[in-house]
Amino acid sequence: xxxxxxxxxxxxxxxxxxxxxxxxxQPTAPTGQPTGTSxxxxxxxxxxxxxxxxxxxxxxxxxxxxxxxxxxxxxxxxPGPLMAVRGSAGYSATQAPNCTFVTNAxxxxxxxxxxxxxxxxTPMGPNRFVMTVALDGMLDEDYYGKGVCRWKMGGAxxxxxxxxxxxxxxxxxxxxxxxxVDGATYRKYYWKGNYPQRKTKNESGxxxxxxxxxxxxxxxxGFRENVFSITAKVRVKP
Numbered sequence: 001x002x003x004x005x006x007x008x009x010x011x012x013x014x015x016x017x018x019x020x021x022x023x024x025x026q027p028t029a030p031t032g033q034p035t036g037t038s039x040x041x042x043x044x045x046x047x048x049x050x051x052x053x054x055x056x057x058x059x060x061x062x063x064x065x066x067x068x069x070x071x072x073x074x075x076x077x078x079p080g081p082l083m084a085v086r087g088s089a090g091y092s093a094t095q096a097p098n099c100t101f102v103t104n105a106x107x108x109x110x111x112x113x114x115x116x117x118x119x120x121x122t123p124m125g126p127n128r129f130v131m132t133v134a135l136d137g138m139l140d141e142d143y144y145g146k147g148v149c150r151w152k153m154g155g156a157x158x159x160x161x162x163x164x165x166x167x168x169x170x171x172x173x174x175x176x177x178x179x180x181v182d183g184a185t186y187r188k189y190y191w192k193g194n195y196p197q198r199k200t201k202n203e204s205g206x207x208x209x210x211x212x213x214x215x216x217x218x219x220x221x222g223f224r225e226n227v228f229s230i231t232a233k234v235r236v237k238p
Contacts, residue, residue: 077228134153187214
């Protein structure tokens with residue numbers, strides 16, 4: 001797994017159904033200093049760093065995850081060849097007094113940790129790909145000298161496109177953490193008209209992010225008849 005700056009994908013950690021900027025989803029605690037901490041303690045442990053990108057470097061990937069799943073993606077009736085261009089998972093630590101950092105010392109505001117990891121999406125045959133996801137992918141540890149930070153995965157997903165070119169439409173399918181159930185299958189539908197690149201913008205009835213819809217009927221007549229789908233099958237990794 002590799003660390004990466006999230007800039008498109010949502011629903012991962014923040015349950016946003018489009019690929020939005022996840023770093024903007026990072027919560028801020030109420031004004032005031034967490035109980036049992038002091039400015040001196042915070043500075044001594046490195047919590048005085050209020051740049052969120054700097055915070056991300058403190059957090060560690062779990063070297064021995066136990067809650068590991070494989071997600072098999074299969075593309076059905078696509079308008080042309082698609083390749084996997086992105087896989088990711090988002091993790092946040094619970095908002096607790098022992099797991100916060102200063103975002104604005106003058107205003108007395110605090111933030112809680114967030115971390116995005118990029119995940120390999122491996123081709124397994126024609127229109128089939130596999131991605132491995134660990135629900136416990138981040139290491140629970142005392143990052144601020146105030147007690148152990150407990151991490152939870154918000155979600156994970158993958159994106160597919162005709163090529164890695166920025167202008168190509170990315171078709172994304174993401175799953176919430178609660179959807180990682182052994183044997184579960186999920187399907188999303190996508191309008192073919194945006195392949196390989198978007199031809200219409202802000203058209204009513206079309207997911208502007210190409211994040212997909214749960215059923216073709218969620219699209220307007222004229223679009224719902226021209227769709228392809230991606231399924232995601234979840235299984236516990238042996």
